[in-house]
Amino acid sequence: MPKDAQHARETLLDVRNLSVDFRTPRGRVKALRDITFPIRRNRIVGIVGESGSGKSTVLWALLGLLAKNAEVMGGEVRFGDRDLLHASETQLRATRGEEISVVFQDPMTSQIPVLTYGRQMLDILYRRPDVSASEKRRMAVEMLGKVGIPDPDKRIDQYPHHFSGGMRQRAGIAMALLTGPKLLLADEPTTALDVTMEAQIIHLLQDLQKELDATVVVVSHNLGLIAELCDDVVVMYAGEVIEAGDVREIFHNAQHPYTRALLECDPARIDDVSRKLPVIPGDIPDLTRALSGCIYAPRCQRAMPVCRTETPPDVRRGEMSQARCHLLEGPHHDPVWMSASRLPPAKPSG
Amino acid sequence: MLYYLAKRLGLSTVVVCLVVLVLFSLLYFIPGDPATIALGPRATEEAIARYAEKMHLDEPVWRQFLIYIGNALTGDLGLDVFSDRPVTAIIMERIGFTLALVGAGMGWAMLLGIPLGCLAAVKPNSWIDRITGVLSVGTIAVPSFLVSIWALLIFAVHLRWLPAIGAGEPGQLGDQLSHLVLPAFAIGLSWVGYLARMVRASMLEVMGENYIRSARAFGLHPRRVVFGYALRVAILPTITLIGMGFGGMISSTVFAEIIFARPGIGKLIFDSVMARNFPIVQGAVLVATGLYILVVLFSDILIAWFDPRVRESL
C-alpha cells in the first residue's frame, strides 16, 4: 500500500465521516453530517461556506471544544497517531495550544482584558517547565516582533485595550504561533477588521506559514480571501462538505452546482454594469427535520428527481479532489456539466 | 489615579461630616437643654457644666460643629462622661475586637462562598449548584442576630463546645480565637450565600465570554481558566458588592458583639446609648462610619488594581 503510506505522510490531519448533532429546544439539529476531508501538510486550507453551514463547528470539533449541547455522532479526526474525537481531555489539552493553535475571529472579545499580553503568552507556555520565565518572555517578545508589532519589548507589558484592532489580531497570531504549532486554525481571522487591515493580516499569515513551515486552516465566507491565501479549499453547505480540492481547480472548474452558484455570487466578480447582486434563491434547509437526498436539491437549478430521494456519492477526482453530486457519476452523469467552466478566473479581492 | 482617590476621599469626608452634622442637629431638634439631653438625666450638675464648656455650648451650632470636626481631625473626640477618660483612648481599646470579628466573619464567608459560587457556575444544574442555590436563599433570608442567638444556644449553652460570652483572656491567643468562632460564624453565614450567589451569577456570565474559550483553545488547565481568568474578571462586581454590603456587616457585628458580650465598638455604642453617654456614642459612630468608608474606598482601589481599564481611566 505505498499509496496509503504516501497519503498518510502528506496528510497532517484527516477528518473522516464526522457527524455532530446539537440538542436544542426545537429538537436535534444535525449540524454536521458525514464530513470528510484531509488537511495536507504545509498547505493553507480554506473552509468556505455561508453562515450556518457548520464551518466553525468543524473547527471547534477538531479542538474538542464543541458547545455543551453538542454530541459527536460518529467519525474520527486523525492527527498523527491519535484520534482527536476520542482522545481524553488531558490528551486534548496537551494538543491544544501546543500542536494545534487558534487565531480567533474577533480580537476585541477573544483576549482577556485584565491580563497583559506577556502574562497571557507566559500562560500559554505553561507546559514547558524546563524553560525559564525570562526565556519564555524572550520567546514572546521575539514572536510579537515577528508578527510586526513595533517595540515588542515594551508592548508586551500592555493590555489588549492598548492595542488597535489590527494590532490585537497580530498579537493574537503571535499567541497562536508562540508554541510553534504544527497546525494553525484561523476562524474568520479578518472579519472583524477593516479592509486594509485584512490585506495585511492575510499577507502576514502567508509569510509566517512559509517561514514557520506550518499548516494553516482558514475558515471564512470571503471567497476573495480564500482565493488569495489558500492552496486547498473545502466548500461546506448546511453541514456537509459539498466539494473539496485544489484552490485553482475549484475556482476555475467547480464541479458542484452549489460551488458554481457561490462563485457567481462573489461580489468581487460582479460586473459593475448590472449593479445587481446575484443571489442563490431559497434558504438553508431546516436541519432539525429528517433529510433525504441531496441537501442542496431544493435550491439547485440542476436538481433531478433522483436528487430528492438519493444521497449523492462523494465523487473523487485525483488525489485530493472530491464533490458530492449525482451529475458527476452514475446513471445521471452529465459530461457536459463537468467540462463546462463558464466562470472567469477569480480576481482576488484583498 | 490621584484625582480619583482625591475625589473619593473628598466624597467620604462629606459623608462623615453629614453624619456628624445629623448627630449634632438631632441634639438640637429635641426640646430641652442639649447638655442634659446629651448626658442624660443621671448626669451631675458639675458634669453638665463641664460638658457645656467642653462642647462650647455657648457658641452657635455651626461653630460647635466646626470645633468638633477640628478636634476629631487631631484625634480628640472628647471625654467620657463618667470616667473622664478620652473617648479616643476608649475606642482604640475596643476597635481591635471589632476588626478581628469583621475580618474573621468576612474571611470565612469569602473562603467558602467564592469557591462555592465558582463550582456552581462551572457545573450549572449539578447537585452542588442546587445545594448552593438553596443554601444561598436560606442563609440570606435568616436574620444574622437570630443566627447569633441560636448559635449561642446550641454551641455554647447546650453543647458547651465553645465559650458563650466575652472575648477571651488577653494575651491568650487560643482562648481569644475560641471566643471568636461563634460570632464570626454568625455574622459570616448570610454572606456565604450572598457571595456564592453573586459569584455564580457573574461567573456564569464571564464563562460564556470569548476569551474564556480562547484560554481553553490554548490548552490552559481548567483550574487556571476558572480561577486565573474567569474569576479574575467575575470578582470585580463581587468586590463592589462586598464594599456596598459592608454597612450590613457592621450592623450584624453590632448584634453579635451585644449577644456574645464581646467588648468591641458595637457593644461600646450600645452600652453608651443605654447609659446616655453621648460623647462616646458620637465618637464611636464617627469611627464606625469612618471604618465603613475606608472599606468602600478600599474596594474601589481593589477594583482598580484588578482591572487595568478602570485603573487607567482614573
Added chain:
Amino acid sequence: MSENRSESETGVPAVDATGLPDHVTEAEIRESAARERREKLRMFLTNWQGLTGLILVTVFFASAIFAPWLAPYDPNALDVPARLSGPTLDHLAGTDQLGRDTLSRILYGGRVALYIAAIGVSVSLVTGLILGMIAGFGPRWLDSLLLLLFDTVRSFPTIVLALATVALTGPSLTVVLAIVIITSIPQYARVARTATLTLRNTDFILAERSLGAGMARTLLHHVMPNVVGPLLILAAMEVPVVVTVEAGLSFLGLGVTPPTASWGTILNEGYLVIRDAPWMVIAGGIPLILTTLGFTFLGEALRDIFDPRMGKGR
C-alpha cells in the same frame, strides 16, 4: 460575530424572533396576553419556592390578623406560678419569666411585624417611586446627586444610625419605622429610576412630550404602570428586611417597648433566660425565620417568572 456564536452554541442559524404576523387583531392580542398569563400562573404553581413562599406568607397574614381569636391566652396576662414553664399542653411554646404564654405573645407579635411591614413598605415604596422618577426624568446633576444619596444611605450601617438616634430620642416604634423607611427608600428609587430612564427615550414618550404633554402626566400615565410590577416584587423582598430591622431593634430594647409583645422583645426576654428557658428564643425565632423565608421565596419566584433581568441588579 453574533451569527457565528449562535451557530457554535446552539447549532441553529439565527431565527427572526419577532415572528408576529402582519395583521394581528385586538382579540388575538388579548388572547395571547391571556395565554401568557395562564402560562405564568402555571410556572408559579409548579415552582416549589414560590408555593412554599405563598403558603408561609398566607400563614403570616392570617395569624397576624386573627391573632385575637387564635391566641389561647391574653398575651399580657400574668401567671406567675407558671413562670418559665417549658412547652406543655397548656402552654404549647412555654411561658416567660412573668408566666405569660409565649405562643399568644408570638401571635400578637406578628401583628406588630405586619403593622411595621405594611406601613414601612408602603411609605418607602411610594417615596422611592417618586424620588426615582424625579432622578430619572430630572436634570443630570439632580440625578447624580440623588444617586449618590441613594448609594450612601443604602450601604450605611443601619443599626449604627438607629442606635445613635435612639440614644437621643429613647426607644420608640416611630423611630424604628422612620429608620426602616429611610434605609429602604433607595432600593425602590433605584428600580424606579432605571425604569424611567429606559422609558424616557422611547419613541412614544418622546412623541407624547413633543405633543405638549406635561411631565407629571407622562410620568403618571406611562412610567408608573411600567414600574409598579418590579416595585411590587421588590416590596415582597423588602418585607424580610423591614421585619428583621424591627425585630432586631426591639431585641436590643430600642424599638417596641415592653410589655407590648413583638418577636424582638420575646427574643430579648428569652435571651436573658437562655440557660433556663431555651424554648423562648427557639419559639420566638421560628416565626421570624419562616416569615423572612416566605417573603424571600415568594419574591424570588415572582421575580424569576415576571422579571428575570432584575435578579442581576441586587
